[in-house]
Amino acid sequence: HQYMLLITRVKTIYAQEIEDCASGKLHSQVALQAIDCIFRAASISKDYTRIKRTLYSSDPSYKIENAMCGKGKFIWLGTHQTVKPTKWKSFALNIDQHAAMFFDQQPCTDLLEELIGKSFGKNGMTSSKAWKSVAPEMKGLEFTTNYGTNSTIHKISGLSEKSARESLFTKDGKNVSVADYFVSLGQKLTQPDLPCLKVGKGNRSVLFPIEKCNLLGNQIVKGANPSDVQALVREAKMPEEMQKRVGKLAKSLKSEMKDFLEDYGLDLDVSKMAKTKAEVIIAPQVDANDGKVQPGEGNVRAFKKVKKAGKEIKTFIVAKIGFGKYGPKKDDFRKFTAVLKKKAKDMGISIKDDLNEEHFKGEIVNILDHDEDFFDQCKGSKVDLAIIILPDTGASDDYAWVKRWAELKFGVMTQCIRNKTFCGKGNSGIDQMTAGNLLMKINHKMNGINMRVTKRGLDPHF
Template structure:
């Protein structure tokens, strides 16, 4: 963008929606009252917490009897000024051990001192930085934002963290977790799901509120390290994978039971304890002598400790790579309340999702008890800030939008009920004919011929003409234990010979039958979609295959082959003029990152776009790699030369023009996965790139943009007033009272919460050149939740935003291995980002991700 132009800011609210039936709700926001004196507002980690508490106790008069709110790092707050702008103190701590609450939320920053029972002297310097006024919150509530607003909110949030730290909680950003077994799930491979609570202050139309929600994190099972590893790997202690063990244990903290000292694990020894040596320095006379000794022998000789495992286990290293410090593993215990941040298997994730589910009434009761136990109104600093927190869930009024009608085959209608519908006695609106296809079976527990017969029968009922497959290919028994890539290659060798001998040409479609937790899926997708360009569908059928399962499979097949299962009635009636009567492209964007601990893995940006205007049900995906952990998409516009733009937007706009025969006049962008602090970057970086791409494509072309953020990772929940045990109905919109005082935002519960408590999506309208009315925009977002072609339920987030998640997931291979295989250095000194494997042209424009 032109740097001379002023930065764009989110637009203000234009009004509330008026459509739909009203509903009374409660939300987990608790009213915060700020009291005043004389009519004027009151002005307002690790071992560090213990040091500051000591300063506060020892030098109370020097501090003017002020209390601290300390963030655990380098910042503390007081209510009103200290006696001087610079103060210096010295304190001595006799007990150097840290309580649970003394650690910071980032594992990499946690530090434990090695000699907890010895005193140490600290010098503390407190220097005035700036004054923050609680008036900034008052101004924000009146729609007047100041530079101090976020600072004022931060002060209050730091006080909440400090409150939790004093209770010995594990702190994870604004969430806290008690060391209490009643909050732990059953053990899963050496870790627990620990329930805790999120608490943060929010400025809303109704005033300042405390948003409190049930939160969860994974924690490592405390106790012997050996027991943790055997549970984590599902092996006995004599068959532990030590390479995997080192990755799992790195940066965790252990206590050595013989000395009661705590350390952070930096690695493992290369050899077992009985063979691992180190240089033992001993005093002799006025000097030192060095002796190379085995760890096992050292403990037997020097500490009279005979290890029960005869030294067959590796040693824990708590030193530096070039100066290791080894402890026998069986003498090391993992300390409590440590986060487990390693990647989980699909099976582990599904189990944890089930255990984290809470019904609305259970969640509401748990939050009531938590707020009562936190006792915030007795906190000295909150009292000094004039803050008092209410005990009642805030009452809000929502409105339930009318359910969108759907059109299916033969002009029939479907009216969803409670966010759900089915295709019983209904045909797809645009069914395809499935010819030139084959079946590939990698599962020994499935009868593929029966699957084929039932699929043809169900397809006929849905209007799909599924002819008999060319062949059914079975995997040879000798390859079933081979790596996934080998199994796929061997299968393709067999298929190619048969197709060549029969002169069938390349198959148009492949149905791939897998067993659960198969290692074939990734290599199969890479081979079919990238190398060979064959549309395909993978299934892992249950033991009893019912028609509903087959119908769901046919939904995906029909969409992938270019068909359409259902469409919105408003698509035919052009019910939203700004979208259906003016050439409009709808775009969904997101960025996904590597698993925790994979800092060198490239991030994946995925963008999907509608392609057959005036339809808003068919999409194309574009997936690219970018620098690790970068949230802004950096390749929307990529100028290669004066005539070439290789960016994502050009690819999507060209596709829209080829399908619709014209350029779009309106561009609606849904952006997912961002926090409020990144909104301005979207407007001034990503929107700037998109406008540049349009101008580069045609100099005098100025389409109108609307940019909407879709947030799913937030902590606001809603509960029915009259039916507290039930979730809110699908289509419920909340756009008042707890929304932003100034900005244009709203909450939408588009789907039926079948499990747990419904998580609404929080939409923020940042930019709107198109000029939508509030009702039209809310209706569009709600309607987009009903056009997900592979489902017969409304989805929780708009269709475009949901499909870009599916596009992101199609990585085909482990990007960490890809990144490590590329040599060279960029001009910035960082390793170059490997490009995403390109889709074969034969499938690139299909809904392969459906």
């Protein structure tokens, strides 16, 4: 493919301006950005993979296989760099380590098995409910097919609700199952009772049998589970190792960037790392309505009673998104609202009627296919707060959609909550402490005050 490239001249930056900025005579953000751009461009190499602003080395020692990550995942240690001015009247290259969880290249059936957490058995049977629970985590991942000569890269938009044997589409005026279609191609499926990967949206979506798909490698894991997070923390908490890796990277960057930097008359000193003094700033004293507390010396229990309650919540509604036919049920809703209303009363926050009991017999409203009409109806019904339940993993797109349409488009205040938080541990309901923390967020959004800094804790300028 050929593309037209349009380059626009924005500004001319003279070497003297950069030199004056480095010597401390001049503070120029433009000069700083120019140096930063030069170093970023110089760091582009075949030995590094750039994902957003982070560089990942092809050196195998930076890829860590950790048993806690599960099958088909690995930790990749990367770095991101920025050029910053320093008090030594020069520029400093700041390199930070970044650890992220990635998927290996693997068959998509292996990925599904790992995410569900159990083997499919001989016939590949597993519940469609389990498919739905992992669909958000697979959404957005890229794959290729392992049949034919087509090497097109596809992006997963979801999983089919039915298996390949039961999923139908129209071909030549007849309904044909995905499994039968592949039989006609001479590609009989060995696991026709598994779901299909969905690409595209609505009526234009295309289904691919999951056993005929291979996941592309080096894709970031969205919504890491607790064991993934634990593995990442374990790798990130080794400062000595991090210092060695950063030093090694700086030296390799210098050798690779040498010719490039010489063109601009720049040099990079990697003989030693810069040292600076750190200052411990004492936290201000806060008034949390149950006494004045110095953080670090006592517990700040703002959820015992807020300093000032915000706007009264006369009506609220609870909805879920990204679950399909599944997700939290009526019993979960009633447990949640009972604890929330009781805790709100204890904290001095006024929460009155929910529309779920009044209009939906206690059922949680299900927002399907990102239907923005829901928030339009909330606005028309003068709903003060919409509590939106999100899946435990892979809900970033849903969260962004909720905030964009509810708060920016229709002006409906929302509070998003994860399914596991909503249902509580073992589906026993939300606990008192979590409810208190949630209510503090809600109170703040309603222009309430949970706690305030005491006069003694304020900076003299204020």
